[in-house]
Amino acid sequence: MFKIGNINLPKNALFLAPMEDITDPPFRKICKKFGADVLCTEFISSEGLIRDADKSRAKLDIIEEERPVGIQLFGSQVDAMVESAKIAEGASPDFIDINFGCPVKKVAAKGAGAGLLNDIPKMTEMTRKIVEAVKIPVTAKTRIGWDESNKNVIHIAEALQEAGISAITIHGRTRAQLYSGKADWTLIGKVKNNPKINIPVIGNGDIIDGQSAKKMIDEHHVDGIMIGRAAIGNPWIFEQIKHYLKTGETKPIASIKERVEVCREHLLESVKWKGEKTAIFEIRKHYSGYFKNIPNFKPIRIKLMSLTNLDDILDVLNEIEQNAD
Secondary structure, rough: OOOOOOOOEEOEEEEEEOOOOOOOHHHHHHHHHHHOEEEEEEOOOHHHOOOOHHHHHOOOOOOHHOEEEEEEEEEOOOHHHHHHHHHOOOOOOOEEEEHHHHHHHHHHHHHHHHHHHOOOOHHHHHHHHHHHHOOOOEEEEEEEEEOOOOOOOHHHHHHHHHHHOOOOEEEEEEEOOOOOOOOHHHHHHHHHOOOOOOOOEEEEEOOOOHHHHHHHHHHOOOOOOEEOHHHHHOOOOOHHHHHHHHHHOOOOOOHHHHHHHHHHHHHHHHHHHHHHHHHHHHHHHHHHHOOOOOOHHHHHHHHHOOOHHHHHHHHHHHHHHOOOO
């Protein structure tokens, strides 16, 4: 057991990473059903919240079944981040997470996300003022550094802890790597085993199954694991990791019928949540995960990706299900 602020969490807790156009309430609810312990919203622009932009406001929506859940914010201006944290707190999340790790150019180039990795004083000031402004726990997600010659996450973790965060999640890549190459878990371990660090440390990066999760835990003693891209179209990864950690055995993958059922549930919930057009577009990111390793799936996938009508997609899903008999 460990705590993030006043939130009690199990040993080796599994977190769903915040991902743009992925971790909306319908998908978070499904991941919760399959064993995710902690969920987080898509990252939300502080400027968007302050301007009352519809897209940013919609991302504040939380359903009770998904708790504990955090709202993740990104931005480059301290005052705007503080104001947006107050707005986010009004949506009643269990914690606020600050994004210091997003590597994409449109975010980092504006001095937000991983763009703050080279300005620790500003990171620290932003964090301290957010912690002071809200009554719920504040966490941070970051990377091991800007590039190969600037892996300063140990210093960053100490500074953010001093500023008042209740936990830190570390992605084991630099900003320069984006999502390529291998995650370096050794620096995550050095933060966790740093005697100056007394907050929970969550490891992130290249966790794709029970074996990789166990390796991170055994070798680096992290408090929890965050799953990102490996969960897309694969909410079963959480129960599979838990099964492996408990038994040392690999849980069989879900049947084709179950995968169709969950994909259909995900699609229909998304349609209710954000409308048919947006739901159909966004679920396309999940098809490869939902139907991985199905023989001769490529032409079906191409067809699914081209369809723009809900009934047509449901017909294809029904066909996959019937052919699985």
